[in-house]
Amino acid sequence: MNPPKPMIEGNSFTLRSVVVGLAVGTVICAANVYFGLQTGWVSIMSMPASLMGFGIFKMLRPHLSFPFSPVENVLLQSVACGMAIMPLGCGFVGVIPAMNYLLYPTEEGPIYLSTTQLIIWSLGLCYFGVVFAVPFGFSTAVLISVLHGKGPQSSMPEDLYSAAQGGFASLVPRTAIQDDAVSDTNTGDGDEHDILETQADPPSEWASNMGLLLICFSISGFFTVLTYFLPVLRNLPIFGTVAANTWLWTLNPSLAYVGQGVIMGTETTLHMTLGAVVGWGFLSPLAKLKSWAPGPVDDWEHGSKGWIIWVSLAIMLVDAVVSLGYLASRSFLLPSISRFTENFRKRLQNARRQMFEDSSPQYSLLQDQYEHFQSHTQGIIDNTRTLSDDGSDNIDDVEGDDDAPADQRVGGRLVIIGLIASIILCIGTTHFVFGDLVPLYATVIAVLIALVLSVMGVRSLGETDLNPVSGISKLAQLFFALIIPHSNKSSVLINLVAGAVGALQAGDLMQDLKTGHLLGAAPNAQFWGQVIGATAGATLSAFIYQIYASVYTIPGDLFQVPTAYVWIFTARLVTGQGLPYMAKEWALGAGIIFAITTLIRTAGVDKWWRPYVPGGIAVAVGIYNVPSFTLARAAGGVVCWYWTRILRRPNTQLIILASGFILGEGFLSIANLILQGLKVPHLS
Numbered sequence: 277m278n279p280p281k282p283m284i285e286g287n288s289f290t291l292r293s294v295v296v297g298l299a300v301g302t303v304i305c306a307a308n309v310y311f312g313l314q315t316g317w318v319s320i321m322s323m324p325a326s327l328m329g330f331g332i333f334k335m336l337r338p339h340l341s342f343p344f345s346p347v348e349n350v351l352l353q354s355v356a357c358g359m360a361i362m363p364l365g366c367g368f369v370g371v372i373p374a375m376n377y378l379l380y381p382t383e384e385g386p387i388y389l390s391t392t393q394l395i396i397w398s399l400g401l402c403y404f405g406v407v408f409a410v411p412f413g414f415s416t417a418v419l420i421s422v423l424h425g426k427g428p429q430s431s432m433p434e435d436l437y438s439a440a441q442g443g444f445a446s447l448v449p450r451t452a453i454q455d456d457a458v459s460d461t462n463t464g465d466g467d468e469h470d471i472l473e474t475q476a477d478p479p480s481e482w483a484s485n486m487g488l489l490l491i492c493f494s495i496s497g498f499f500t501v502l503t504y505f506l507p508v509l510r511n512l513p514i515f516g517t518v519a520a521n522t523w524l525w526t527l528n529p530s531l532a533y534v535g536q537g538v539i540m541g542t543e544t545t546l547h548m549t550l551g552a553v554v555g556w557g558f559l560s561p562l563a564k565l566k567s568w569a570p571g572p573v574d575d576w577e578h579g580s581k582g583w584i585i586w587v588s589l590a591i592m593l594v595d596a597v598v599s600l601g602y603l604a605s606r607s608f609l610l611p612s613i614s615r616f617t618e619n620f621r622k623r624l625q626n627a628r629r630q631m632f633e634d635s636s637p638q639y640s641l642l643q644d645q646y647e648h649f650q651s652h653t654q655g656i657i658d659n660t661r662t663l664s665d666d667g668s669d670n671i672d673d674v675e676g677d678d679d680a681p682a683d684q685r686v687g688g689r690l691v692i693i694g695l696i697a698s699i700i701l702c703i704g705t706t707h708f709v710f711g712d713l714v715p716l717y718a719t720v721i722a723v724l725i726a727l728v729l730s731v732m733g734v735r736s737l738g739e740t741d742l743n744p745v746s747g748i749s750k751l752a753q754l755f756f757a758l759i760i761p762h763s764n765k766s767s768v769l770i771n772l773v774a775g776a777v778g779a780l781q782a783g784d785l786m787q788d789l790k791t792g793h794l795l796g797a798a799p800n801a802q803f804w805g806q807v808i809g810a811t812a813g814a815t816l817s818a819f820i821y822q823i824y825a826s827v828y829t830i831p832g833d834l835f836q837v838p839t840a841y842v843w844i845f846t847a848r849l850v851t852g853q854g855l856p857y858m859a860k861e862w863a864l865g866a867g868i869i870f871a872i873t874t875l876i877r878t879a880g881v882d883k884w885w886r887p888y889v890p891g892g893i894a895v896a897v898g899i900y901n902v903p904s905f906t907l908a909r910a911a912g913g914v915v916c917w918y919w920t921r922i923l924r925r926p927n928t929q930l931i932i933l934a935s936g937f938i939l940g941e942g943f944l945s946i947a948n949l950i951l952q953g954l955k956v957p958h959l960s
Contacts, residue, residue, distance in 0.1 A: 289805070304324070306816075308363040313368075366402060371773075383768040492933050512526055533905055590863035760851075
């Protein structure tokens with residue numbers, strides 16, 4: 277039996293942490309709206325949020341009445357991440373642009389929602405994930421523990437730290453931790469600052485890391501503003517003018533997208549590059565030359581840009597069905613096999629007692645068959661239990677049965693009331709915003725479907741560390757198409773709304789709850805922190821989206837909203853609208869190929885050869901994003917590979933560098949927004 281996990285002392289819920297969390301979350305939320313409208317990429321960036329929060333309180337330390345504790349950092353991170361995920365969870369990077377700009381008049385579109393309507397609907401959607409979030413994941417816990425001078429032993433087992441060391445948790449090297457670090461930071465007013473100074477302040481390490489973050493932030497921000505005056509910098513014709521002008525093969529040397537590639541990793545970015553080569557290097561020219569897509573290449577409706585997206589959709593749908601189908605089989609089929617085996621064993625034991633003195637060949641054959649079947653079945657069950665690094669068996673070994681004190685838990689009554697209230701709020705706000713365009717029964721069914729799919733998504737992330745947001749939303753659209761008659765004029769709009777309803781943010785928020793669990797933070801404080809962050813994020817996202825929509829042309833050169841096209845094309849596909857010529861055949865072929873590769877990747881978790889098998893979602897993203905973004909991300913993936921595999925250096929500074937690049941462009945894009953609003957002329 278594992279010893280109980282020590283609770284870290286400190287105030288779990290403080291106003292100052294909430295305020296700083298809102299400030300940090302504002303930066304990340306604004307960046308996510310910007311990047312989401314460009315490529316559909318959104319990240320909650322929990323690690324940078326913790327690091328920035330720690331840096332802010334580090335500077336304010338002389339003015340603090342009591343030191344900034346790890347559990348306060350957990351609260352700060354929960355608020356910031358609750359804000360950061362809202363551009364995705366509320367549909368501002370996909371569903372809303374699809375309704376605003378891509379719906380045909382024959383589909384009851386376009387639908388223009390006021391800022392008030394956007395806020396109301398966003399608030400109706402945002403609370404699902406907070407209620408559904410459950411504790412998994414541990415990387416940020418290691419970072420916070422190290423930042424605050426607590427060796428990993430004080431908050432988590434040694435093997436847990438080692439596992440996290442390969443990821444974002446290595447923002448602060450373990451060598452910075454003092455061997456004699458104590459675990460209590462609240463030993464009295466006179467000693468608190470001294471303890472914090474000696475433990476949480478490896479001066480050279482912390483100062484250099486924060487300095488690197490600010491430098492990268494500034495460089496990326498400067499380059500972002502420079503691209504306003506020199507827009508040509510966003511699309512460099514590195515393969516020649518013909519490839520650039522005709523086939524859209526350019527490079528966007530954005531440092532933010534290089535940083536995204538670092539965070540995504542070498543495997544994912546190279547699979548995206550494969551998707552770009554297949555989609556834009558082979559399928560797009562083929563569709564154009566064969567006149568399957570006779571329009572200009574960059575035309576979503578009649579050009580090859582829109583033609584190849586059907587192949588991308590097929591890959592995403594197949595990946596989701598196969599992955600979640602496998603998860604369902606683990607949840608239901610394998611337990612049934614286990615029960616069957618147990619019953620078979622009991623029956624055989626009874627038969628053995630009756631035939632104890634019978635040594636006939638028939639009995640020996642039955643014995644051999646049973647032993648072979650039992651060994652084979654047990655091997656299947658054992659293999660599935662080790663599919664992920666944080667599978668259920670390992671989690672039990674790490675965590676034990678301990679939990680937070682009763683007064684710090686999120687009570688069952690609160691969860692039930694919150695779930696019911698969030699369902700009623702979602703149904704009510706959806707009906708208020710869309711009225712009779714979306715029937716009330718359709719909204720109710722959409723919520724029920726969302727509950728089931730959200731549970732599957734949460735479990736998938738908990739077991740595999742992958743959040744299948746794209747696939748789950750497409751499955752929701754597919755299921756809902758079976759309910760609404762295709763003859764309904766609003767069927768496409770209804771399908772979009774149904775796909776948008778769901779706890780898609782639950783998977784990301786549950787990582788924060790796991791962080792708090794490992795550090796001994798109060799779950800109820802985190803819960804309310806996420807509620808505050810979600811409320812602020814939903815409201816802020818609506819304002820930021822409306823500002824961008826009023827200043828820029830959407831879709832346009834800067835904001836191509838590819839995710840919105842994925843949503844609208846999926847809605848049209850599942851509601852019975854035809855595909856472009858020959859798209860069906862190529863989409864079917866791609867679906868078959870990636871059904872096989874997804875099965876292979878699912879069965880080969882932790883195998884050395886798995887990275888060489890293309891991942892469906894990554895390839896699909898490489899197809900529907902233009903090459904300029906994918907190539908920049910691939911550069912980041914190569915940098916990550918060279919740094920970690922060739923130089924064999926920890927990714928501490930690399931992750932900080934990537935975070936600074938991303939936040940710099942995301943935040944300084946507001947300066948470009950102001951310049952665009954003032955109609956400041958470009959230099960070229």
